Amino acid sequence: MNRGVLKNKQTFAGLQIKKAAVIALVFAASLCAVWREDVLAQSSLLLVTTDYPPYVFCEKDAATGIDVVRKGIDVDIITELFRRIGQPYSIQCLPWKRALNKVKEGEAAGVFPGFKVPERETFGQYLNDPLHVGGYSLFVKRGSEFPFKTLDDLTGKRIGIERGHSVTPAFHAAAKAGKFQVEQASKPEHNLKKLLAGRIDAYVNNHQVVLHTVKQLGMMERIAVLPLPVTQWRPSSYLMISNAAALADKSRLVQRLNQCLHEMWQDGTVERITARYL
Structure with a gap:
């Protein structure tokens, strides 16, 4: 087939797809x-x-x-x-x-x-x-960082979470099996204060939520986030x-x-x- 014809067909198909998307959006807006x-x-x-x-x-x-x-x-x-x-x-x-x-x-x-x-x-x-997308990260007291690649790296540690929050099925299964101890608190600032006081070894929560709280409390120089997230960014x-x-x-x-x-x-x-x- 002539390359020019193929290119024109692909361009036309792309325009048709874009046109369909615009029509769908306008229809949704009208609804x-x-x-x-x-x-x-x-x-x-x-x-x-x-x-x-x-x-x-x-x-x-x-x-x-x-x-x-x-x-x-x-x-x-x-x-x-x-x-x-x-x-x-x-x-x-x-x-x-x-x-x-x-x-x-x-x-x-x-x-x-x-x-x-x-x-x-x-x-x-x-x-x-979803209302928003996000991922869960591990936060530690600066100077107390440790290697983290899998949940096995949390063995023997005390991990803070929000009361009633769900992290991942694997995380909660590992905690139930006794690999690490889970400490619950009602608010991010409570977990961060426990972290600085040495009452927990790490704190897992939504990345943006914790960063926002750390900034508000003026803890940027005292709190570090581990490089590998607990969960990838997702809905x-x-x-x-x-x-x-x-x-x-x-x-x-x-x-x-x-x-x-x-x-x-x-x-x-x-x-x-x-x-x-x-």
Whole structure:
């Protein structure tokens, strides 16, 4: 075949693919615009979350003493997502285990941000797209670095994690088998202080979360991150809708959330929101 003809066919095929992608995006955008005018017949939905900077910032209200959600990457994404589908909502900040239990019991419509793990899929439905991507790293006191390539390198060590968080099935299986000891704390700053005090040997958590906290606490010169991550960067944080919650038109709600969140990834909204914090 003539190379010029082949090149023209490839160019035409590429243009057709791009054209199809643009049409699909415009169609999705039009759906979300229509849905804003067609609010589902249900009252405001309660979503639950936990303090997890820079994704979720919870602060204690001076008047009530209750933790309230102020801002964050995932909070801003949720705000825009629910605006696009025209659905009223509220967010309650709780310790992570309590947040999960509220969704499990149907007392809350949804929870974020959480890993997609089989155990949780028994009581909730994850959206197709994540709220953010990330990876887990090991943080140590500077000067106390050690070689890390596999979980075997953690043998005999005390590893700090967030209470109620899931790292990987292999990590938790190794801990259960007694290879290393897991110490739980409720917030990143608590684990970092334990690390500096020598009460744990390493701390594993979301790379961006810990770096943000380290910067905020002025610990950049005292904390080091090991080169090899515990988990590779991947879709890591999702909004999950409760199976037990009594929601009107739940299937349509999930369909709309999926469509409009996908649109937000496609049109650059998620990237722009993330860039404001990192």
